[in-house]
Amino acid sequence: MSESNYPLEPYKIKSVEPIKKLNQKQREQALKDSGYNVFTIPSEKVYIDLLTDSGTSAMSDHQWAGIMTGDESYAGSRNYFHFQKTVRDVFGFKHVIPTHQGRAAERILFEVTTKKGDYVPNNIHFDTTRANLEFRGVVCDDLVQDSAYDPDKEALFKGDMDIKKLEQFISKKNPQNIPFVMITITNNSGGGQPVSLKNIKDVSRICRKHNIPLYLDACRFAENAYFIKKYESGYSGKSIPEIVNEIFSYADGATMSAKKDALVNIGGFVAVNDDELAEKLKYNLIRSEGFATYGGLAGRDLEAVSRGLKEVLEEDYLEHRIGQVRYLWECLNKQGVPVYSPPGGHAVYLLGDRFLPHIPRNQYPAWAVTVALYREAGIRTVGIGGVMFGKTDKKTGKEIFPELELVRLAIPRRVYTLSHFNFIAEAVIRTYQKRKHIKGFRMVHQAPYLRHFTAEMEEIP
Ligand code: F0G
Secondary structure (H helix, E strand, O other): OOOOOOOOOOOOOOOOOOOOOOOHHHHHHHHHHOOOOHHHOOHHHOOEEOOOOOOOOOOOHHHHHHHOOOOOOOOOOHHHHHHHHHHHHHHOOOEEEEEOOHHHHHHHHHHHHOOOOOEEEEOOOOHHHHHHHHHOOOEEEEOEOHHHHOOOOOOOOOOOEOHHHHHHHHHHHOHHHOOOEEEEOOEHHHOOEOOOHHHHHHHHHHHHHOOOOEEEEOOOHHHHHHHHHHHOOOOOOOOHHHHHHHHHHOOOEEEEEOOOOOOOOOOEEEEEOOHHHHHHHHHHHHHHOOOOOOOOOOHHHHHHHHHHHHHOOOHHHHHHHHHHHHHHHHHHHHOOOOEOOOOOOOEEEEEHHHHOOOOOHHHOHHHHHHHHHHHHHOEEOEEEOHHHHOEEOOOOOOEEOOOOOEEEEEOOOOOOOHHHHHHHHHHHHHHHHOHHHOOOEEEEEOOOOOHHHOOEEEEOO
8 A cells, every 4th residue: 555645744642542453253242232333332442433523633732731721710711711812813703602512502503593494504514503403493405516416526615505506595485584504614414525715705795695694614614724725726825824714704603613623622612793693692601501701611621722723723734634534535546445536624435325335225325334344343434324314204204315325434633643544444445345245224213313323223134
């Protein structure tokens, strides 16, 4: 396997966490005990954990040092003021409301801005975003451009929203029924693809014309900014902070899971410009999460977020990060493993339905791949397909499946090294070679929302 494209780490390792590989029999038992759901396998039984890039980053020595400076006062902690200043500097929003993670930011915002029967478009709603909105009776629509659903198309910025679809959507649903438009950067549920600045600007223009606020789901904003710098014309000479500033200048606010591009293990925020809205958000926060200067976090957590938000803007960090993902993608693509193209910012996505063409969608091929990879090598991944987004048609009782049946290999930030990546690539390739022996699954238990977290499965003999 060629090592030439593997980017050099812009850091050295100061602290390590041992990992152990279970033997075949132990892995088989772990699968059985978990109801064939890798979410419920204890992490100590996982060798390489690619379940998520969320909250799994290795913090820097500077962040850990910040932890020791935590001011744990109930109100007005100095770390909050540092956090507020950092978020204002990086994103440019006036009001900053800390939350314990991204979905709390979503809930706080949606509870004060939406009502039953509203419509909210996104390029593609992430699962918690959709669940939080649908829970309030809001109808969610995904208006990403069609190329996002074509995993072979090598286009740039496949996370872009389709402007025509948006205009039609607004005229059909009526701006009064659309409390806001959202764009997710990068587009996690569509191959981790970036959104161009041109697209953000165009969506913003349309929103402003109709007086509809635009909010960005900002989890992976720095990775998105790197793609803009690298591939969007007119931006190669701009710095990452300048690009980030421009991105958010077109929005009225943002929800953020700091567990991604703030390089921390917990944290999030909502940031907005509107004074009245900020007041409402604060009341909601105080009622349900914590006082306005901590929002469910400790002072030390806020400090780690502030420091992480600066580190993530370093270009050598981003070059390495995106390069790592591309390296794994190249190893797999070269060997003919079906992958979503081009590689995204935080993950490599396998095409579950092409990986296992003999397994029909109602036997969840992406899920079957996640089980097979754990069985083969103790690697944990996540299926982003029928189990996560499938729905039962109330009239016919039939299951409706999303367009893509993906298996996400999410890469934790600053955690794994070249030899891990080679191990992962070899294990995926081996599993692909044995694909004919892999079986489909039947769901024997499911929850009403976000069923993938707790679903229990049975392997179909
Ligand atoms: N929005 C996006 C685009 C996300 O990817 C996530 C989380 C959230 C919102 C919610 O943030 O987890 O802090 O509450 N994504 C994780 C993932 C869980 O694995 O992709 P959270």
